[in-house]
Amino acid sequence: MPELTYREAVRDALARALREDDGVFLMGEDIAEMGGSMAVTQGLLEEFGPQRIRNTPISEMAIVGSGIGAALQGMRPVVEIMYEDFLTLSMEQLVNQAAKHRTMSGGQLKVPLTVRTQGGAGWSPGAQHAQQLEAWFVHVPGLKVVFASTPEDVRGLLWSSIYDDNPVVFFEHRTLYPIKGEVPEELEPIPLGKARVHREGTDVTVVATGRLVHESLAAAEQAEADGISVEVVDPRTLLPLDEETIVESVKKTTRCVTAHEAVTRGGFGAELAAVIQHGAFDYLDAPIERVGSKFAPLPFAPVMEQHVVPHAADVLEAIKKTVARA
């Protein structure tokens, strides 16, 4: 099996879709000559030309909105919002248009649009370049929401997102781009709505997304050393959510920690906790612990930044807390 970085895996899915299907094209700021601010689209301009790899003005509303219009005409646009912080500028098009055209038209229309974006802390970007906003979109019927944490997943899920007939908001995490992982020779689409059990365990389930999947796996290793067996589940698709896999896991382990980099308050972990306490009520031996960013805009200075965002140590602490409950 070849090894790809997360970055290469995203690029590979894009390139294959572009090769296979004339309806696929890319729009976004600086994605052409420069290859994207995260170097994800490097080389695509050369292979596919400027008609299909389109630099755009700084116009997040029009980028998403024109993607919607092209999708309504049967294209499969993949648009990039450079930082998810700038999704704030395209909320109207995503939430009021993309998510609703199908219902509002009584099923006449479909919107096969993929909106790729990335974010995340860990490099002192300050408060406006590192938010994790995926939870907002989980609240919007009509959208699908994906957040992949490994090269294999990001490739297979991006492919499925491009070929899904619904608008998908596809989150990547900035600090994951360089990580490597084995991927199948042939791209295997990964169905949206299926969680992945990264690691089996019996004492506690950690449901984690994005960067925190890796932090949770590290925490699980450390917990193992203390004799605690941790199961790590990554929903991968946040909407629709694979409630079954998650709830079954917690029924088995009887304890649960949720973990994401986004601010804890109002984050996706809240939805997970609500679902799990409901589905596994009789099984739970401890309250569900939520790990996430502390409640503050991200400060610049590295010591403060690191204090705000969660790490493996925070997950480990939460694991121990749940296990310590009688």
Next chain:
Amino acid sequence: MPELTYREAVRDALARALREDDGVFLMGEDIAEMGGSMAVTQGLLEEFGPQRIRNTPISEMAIVGSGIGAALQGMRPVVEIMYEDFLTLSMEQLVNQAAKHRTMSGGQLKVPLTVRTQGGAGWSPGAQHAQQLEAWFVHVPGLKVVFASTPEDVRGLLWSSIYDDNPVVFFEHRTLYPIKGEVPEELEPIPLGKARVHREGTDVTVVATGRLVHESLAAAEQAEADGISVEVVDPRTLLPLDEETIVESVKKTTRCVTAHEAVTRGGFGAELAAVIQHGAFDYLDAPIERVGSKFAPLPFAPVMEQHVVPHAADVLEAIKKTVARA
């Protein structure tokens, strides 16, 4: 004690603040001659003139953004976003600017801005004029979030919001404008961050916001007839959240239903459930039930609309479900 409608109560708070303080002024679409699309600001132009009651172009980014700028200069602007669906257009200014200026400046700045908005279903407005989006803002450190359900609360909380030195997103519910309630002769500010117990009970706690407070009170009456004693708590301020009052109530009743009109998935009820299962774990005798809108963009036809949004009957059903648990 005088009786005011919810609409009059909002207007009364605005008028008093305008009278008392030169720094207070209003901006929004059609708030002047027309008195606002919900008739909330009627009469204010006549009393305070066009400098302080300012009609704006259709420019939701600039409305909020210029409010921020004026607030940074020590004014206390109250801006109106006609429907909260259009907050989607001002997310960037609210989330990246208003919420973060204070932290990003290391405490040099404060943003005493109030953003009033309204929404809610029940009148067949279709998918783009009736969303309930308060949950998004609860996820944003630096903002405060208020959602008042009675004339007394809306007046006292709006006053406190205007005089709060932080940006407050202030939600009103369209169908509540005509409801009447007694209010104190003198306006009594209601501190942000304090929940209100509307009704005491011993068997189950319903934590409800906005229109669902009234539906929940109706459901509680009906439950009473069946011998179920229901406590109804309205957080009123969603951020910061009065966790203590809510958790204590559930510790007492041992069962809990959350209720709002917003879509259940990813809604504020998820945050409530996460907090409550954590804080009252050892007390809970049943899973927390969430009542909210079903998972769909709001359809136009009244029968479908009514199917999507929750009513007293849904709250009652949830109450009975929790109570039925052994």
Next chain:
Amino acid sequence: MATVEEKAGSGDKRVSEGTLRDFFREMLLIRRFEEKVEERFRAGELPGFLHVAIGQEAIATGVCAALAREDVIASTHRAHGHTIAKGTHVNAVMAELYGKTEGCSGGYGGSMHLYDVEVGNLGANAVVAGGIPGIVGAALAFQLRGEKRVAVAFFGDGATNTGTFHESLNLAQLWKVPAVFVLENNGWAESTPNTQHSPLPIDELGKRAAAFGMKLIEADGQDVEAVHLATLAARDHALSGKGPVLLHLRTYRLTGHFVGDPQVYRDKDELKRERETKDPIELLRARLELSDEDFEALDAEITAEVEASVEFAKAGTDPAPEDALKHVYA
């Protein structure tokens, strides 16, 4: 598309009298339809939030008649006229307003979300300017696939103050997509007069094209022939590859912003004057020199058609409550 004749001896075009009569019929149909909508709303039969475009019929008809069936439009909250003119039968529109499955959006949309993809109507939008970026994308799809089609966005003067408008026109011009942006300038955004919403004098709103170097075409929005010819020119320009067009049409909203609007903010005399002098249907009737007899015959026919649409709608099927959840995903 309607018949256009070259004016003998000049490059100018004009619309044949027969076509103008067709236009008149459609404009009157839209008018009577909307009057009926007002009436049924006041009678409490229509749910939701309604905006009629009485006074602006020449634009709906003049523009849409210049489009091919394959051309697409995005409409606004004031959508009935555009929808009918683009080819949706009044029955389907009326049924939609009654929330019936026979409606053009299956009862899911309502007045502000009239769709009819079959005839190229990509939907009306209740968010001001919300449909404009989609039109840029549709036009881009046509361009990428080499299709000879245009995409057309309708919007009002108030919409030109939105960032959405600006970003969309900029992108459209940058990529020279085959789009036409139809500015229905009625001088009002709800209760807000243009003097309170746009710093440009109302008749100069077309200058907004200059910000993008976009082709501007202007016409009297009360004159259906002028609208029609201007649209044909705009469509040609857009299809030629030279880029999109801002089509600026000055018009008049001869009623309230929404059905039931008491218009406290509006000068009553001025409104009266406008109703007397700017009604596009009266103007065309005079020009066509229609006899009272002819007019009444036509009007009776149309009135019957509209009545029939109400009957059709009322006899329609109510969706089942749980149908609400049917179209969340494709």
Next chain:
Amino acid sequence: MATVEEKAGSGDKRVSEGTLRDFFREMLLIRRFEEKVEERFRAGELPGFLHVAIGQEAIATGVCAALAREDVIASTHRAHGHTIAKGTHVNAVMAELYGKTEGCSGGYGGSMHLYDVEVGNLGANAVVAGGIPGIVGAALAFQLRGEKRVAVAFFGDGATNTGTFHESLNLAQLWKVPAVFVLENNGWAESTPNTQHSPLPIDELGKRAAAFGMKLIEADGQDVEAVHLATLAARDHALSGKGPVLLHLRTYRLTGHFVGDPQVYRDKDELKRERETKDPIELLRARLELSDEDFEALDAEITAEVEASVEFAKAGTDPAPEDALKHVYA
């Protein structure tokens, strides 16, 4: 504010030689500061994301020198020059880049969020155009309170494609608030040349003012005197009650978009030519006919000042981790 002399016998104004020398000093200070920033970043000492404005110093200096201390600015991701020119000591700027509590934002902001409210800096913004609407509101506050102050927004050519820009300028002009919108047109938005982001020819970007009927003033952004005089005129206009001004300054970004940008997208010869012919510091040095001796003495002094700022910053205090939560609410 700097000294301005009437040119004898004409209405024209010019800047005195003494003032130009002050300008030169400040521009060189900004240049040396930013070169040092690049160096320290490459040495791995500076966290985060940095953008220098090498080549654009005449704008920072020429504009800010025309402002009163009570006037306020909002800056961009390319903020060091504006911040220094508005009056923040290099020590406080450098300390901020090192994330120290002595920094002008207390270590909370970083390069893209330099604030100094004391001297009228309302903050740099990492969201393109994000600071523009706030400037409209600040200017509105001045207008409402009858204060003779202006509010100034800096932004680039790329920012003029945003809806935020459009809505802000429209509102500002509508209400005639005392604001100046400074367009630093360097022809690039990151890697995207203006030909790929704006349909207008690069030198005609000032036409965007026409969409609002806003006063446009243009000047050569590499000529600090021209920038300064244009800003004085713009400020006067804005204060006169006649409305805000779009101040369009053509300039050149003589480095990468961000520190570390390999600029694969950019023609190397053209960049070389620009560096040789468009450097505002070289242009001013030639004009002032500074002797090598004078220049080197000045340069040494400035270099020492910049070095000292690094020492100051390094000796600064690291915030405590839990300080992160200190300023969420007022």
